[in-house]
Amino acid sequence: MNEIKLNIRDRRSCDVLVVGGGVSGIAAAVCAARYGMSVILAEKNCFLGGTATAGLIGTFMTCCDAKGEDQIIKGFYGELLDRLISEGSAVSPEKCKVGNSYSAYRIKGHKGVAPYSCEGLKKTAEEMCLESGVQLMYNSVLIACETAERQVKSAFFATDSGVFEISARYFIDCGGNAMLCHLAGCETVFGGKDGSVQPASMIFTIDGVDKKLLDAYMEDNPEMRKRFFMDEIEKGFADGSFPCGTKKLRIFEAPNGTWHVNMAQTDNAFNSLDPFETAAAAAEQRQQVGIIIDFLRRTIPALKNIRLLETASSIGIREGRRIVGEYTLTIDDLKNSVIFDDAILLCSNSVDMHQKSGVAYSTIDCEKNYSVPYRCLLAKEFDNLAAAGRCVSADRAALAAIRVMPPCFAMGEAVGTACAIAAKDSTALRDISIEKLRSRLKENGAYLG
Numbered sequence: 001m002n003e004i005k006l007n008i009r010d011r012r013s014c015d016v017l018v019v020g021g022g023v024s025g026i027a028a029a030v031c032a033a034r035y036g037m038s039v040i041l042a043e044k045n046c047f048l049g050g051t052a053t054a055g056l057i058g059t060f061m062t063c064c065d066a067k068g069e070d071q072i073i074k075g076f077y078g079e080l081l082d083r084l085i086s087e088g089s090a091v092s093p094e095k096c097k098v099g100n101s102y103s104a105y106r107i108k109g110h111k112g113v114a115p116y117s118c119e120g121l122k123k124t125a126e127e128m129c130l131e132s133g134v135q136l137m138y139n140s141v142l143i144a145c146e147t148a149e150r151q152v153k154s155a156f157f158a159t160d161s162g163v164f165e166i167s168a169r170y171f172i173d174c175g176g177n178a179m180l181c182h183l184a185g186c187e188t189v190f191g192g193k194d195g196s197v198q199p200a201s202m203i204f205t206i207d208g209v210d211k212k213l214l215d216a217y218m219e220d221n222p223e224m225r226k227r228f229f230m231d232e233i234e235k236g237f238a239d240g241s242f243p244c245g246t247k248k249l250r251i252f253e254a255p256n257g258t259w260h261v262n263m264a265q266t267d268n269a270f271n272s273l274d275p276f277e278t279a280a281a282a283a284e285q286r287q288q289v290g291i292i293i294d295f296l297r298r299t300i301p302a303l304k305n306i307r308l309l310e311t312a313s314s315i316g317i318r319e320g321r322r323i324v325g326e327y328t329l330t331i332d333d334l335k336n337s338v339i340f341d342d343a344i345l346l347c348s349n350s351v352d353m354h355q356k357s358g359v360a361y362s363t364i365d366c367e368k369n370y371s372v373p374y375r376c377l378l379a380k381e382f383d384n385l386a387a388a389g390r391c392v393s394a395d396r397a398a399l400a401a402i403r404v405m406p407p408c409f410a411m412g413e414a415v416g417t418a419c420a421i422a423a424k425d426s427t428a429l430r431d432i433s434i435e436k437l438r439s440r441l442k443e444n445g446a447y448l449g
């Protein structure tokens, strides 16, 4: 194939380039900028949040310890959450009692969740970036990068006015699919050795839920907090009246009185890195939404008047490409509650392995806190490239736990802080003082044991 020559429209430079404005990218950019770094945050959408907003997720998963007692992910996430709560854009974790509508009526692993408004998150995240001096670069799709020996030199973005080249001292890949690391030539992996990958889901929002009736039904039928209408759904699968979607009712209340439904899912896991397969899966799941709404209206009295508000503008990808970094976090590290010397966050999130439609996902509850080491964020091939969020170095099962948003925020905070330390000390990212990094994170509210 002929190489395509890029006509560069504009060139900029900064200390830290963050690619991807999802939750990890927001935290990385703000935290680096607060230490005086000039930061550009490049994002292909025209808003921040990534999966959190474009995917209509709507609930920050628990940030509590394994006993569900203390909040152990704080720092930037805690600050953002407090701000969202004060603006009426999130519900305080204290109000999200186990088994209530905010925790999707779940009784396990949902203590300390926090529902948020996607619009509120877009606005507040943007404000926090701008207040800290982050330069936002929207409608910009990363397409190439230039490297020399162990350094990434610059990244190239397709924009509406042509190609922009951004050079930087440090690069952070928060793109969800490790595209920057992939383009730089780093070792990456996708899915399992057998080609399996967790299914993607298209979340949608509804109104018209009779909350009083649903709350009362759940209260009067405690077994429903385990069954979640599985019998009715199974019957629908068997007689063909409900031929798609997940096996359990998955619905939860948002702060603004609307509800998020996480039930559309494609039967065969598809390759989310392939644009044609992604389009086919998105179209299929959008078709499922009508079928699911119709089934819920017919089956659950409290939902008989529900109406569709919107489907997610981006299909929710649980598992994309991830880096093979300096260290790969394993499921055994989680099971053995390993607290690494270079831990940058502690958490207790359960391992949620989603499977194909009609099959309940498997969950491993973690009985003790575990940690994520700094080395999982480091690209081993380069001195100035790191990753954060769902594309970090972890095996599939470990990723199935740490991919939820509170740990993603904390990873972003750690890597943004690390870049600032590396820049001030003129070192490679792997050579920074771990003691300094951990004490900065603690000063900013992180709990590291």
Ligand SMILES: Cc1cc2nc3c(=O)[nH]c(=O)nc-3n(C[C@H](O)[C@H](O)[C@H](O)COP(=O)(O)OP(=O)(O)OC[C@H]3O[C@@H](n4cnc5c(N)ncnc54)[C@H](O)[C@@H]3O)c2cc1C
Pocket: 019, 020, 021, 022, 023, 024, 025, 042, 043, 044, 045, 048, 049, 050, 051, 052, 055, 057, 059, 060, 061, 062, 140, 141, 142, 143, 174, 175, 176, 177, 179, 200, 201, 202, 203, 262, 315, 316, 317, 318, 388, 389, 390, 391, 403, 404, 405, 406, 408
């Ligand atoms: C169906 C589903 C349900 C979930 N439920 C929950 C839940 O209830 N609670 C919870 O806490 N977590 C949940 N998660 C997990 C969580 O939402 C994500 O793992 C997390 O938000 C990922 O954040 P991130 O910053 O790593 O990546 P992303 O949110 O994927 O952000 C990546 C960003 O990079 C941008 N980008 C990508 N490629 C490029 C490019 N080439 N150029 C420029 N920009 C680019 C994207 O537009 C995006 O904004 C769920 C995930 C899914 C899919």
